[in-house]
Amino acid sequence: MIIRKKFKFEGAHIVRDCSSDRCKKSLHGHSYVVEVFLTSNKLDFGQMIYDFGLTKGTIKDIIDSFDHAYAMWNKESDNFKSFIKANSDRYIIMPVSPSAECFSLALLFMIDKILQATAFKNGEGEVSVKSVRVHETETGYAEAFRDDLEWFRFSLEDIVFSPAIKDEWNDPEMYDKLTSFHSKKSGTKPFVNPIVERKFE
DSSP, X not given: OEEEEEEEEEEEEOXXXXXXXXHHHSOEEEEEEEEEEEEOSSOOTTSOSSOGGGGGTHHHHHHHTTTTEEEEETTSOHHHHHHHHHHOSXXXXXXXXXXXXXXXXXXXXXXXXXXXXXXXXXXXXXXXXXXXXXXXXXXXXXXXXXXXXXXXXXXXXXXXXXXXXXXXXXXXXXXXXXXXXXXXSOOSOSEEOOOOOOSOX
């Protein structure tokens, strides 16, 4: 069984080395739609794969990081990076091109890490992200699956969020906690879902 949660953001990028001149030579933006598909091996106490309300925390914060932000490949020149940092409060530096394909891969990667770092408290099974679909336009999207993560070898530390983005998270230290957990500096899961008062046992 698979469940789907939809998110939206407005973001800007340049997709270097692609075939279209407009895309690779000019800064431009899109109204993105992100679909996150989750699965599990069982239903929780509420007879759900994963309560949609729980995706409105850390997962939503990560996706919302790209809203009104400039996403750029870390291969850009130092001069260009400095220009963006000086003229935009909200930016993300990525180890991959900010194409729809790589947005879906990066979001799949981060959401997978978030779920691994979350302590479930309502009888959930082995909840995992099946895929992430990123619509760049009304007519085109890219969808990344778990096996596609083999295409790239990068770490959480390779994705850099600007201070202004971090300040708007519910927990400004969220990403630091996530990277620390996965680097084995901390054995305790940093994200803990609420304990549910059950009516039926």
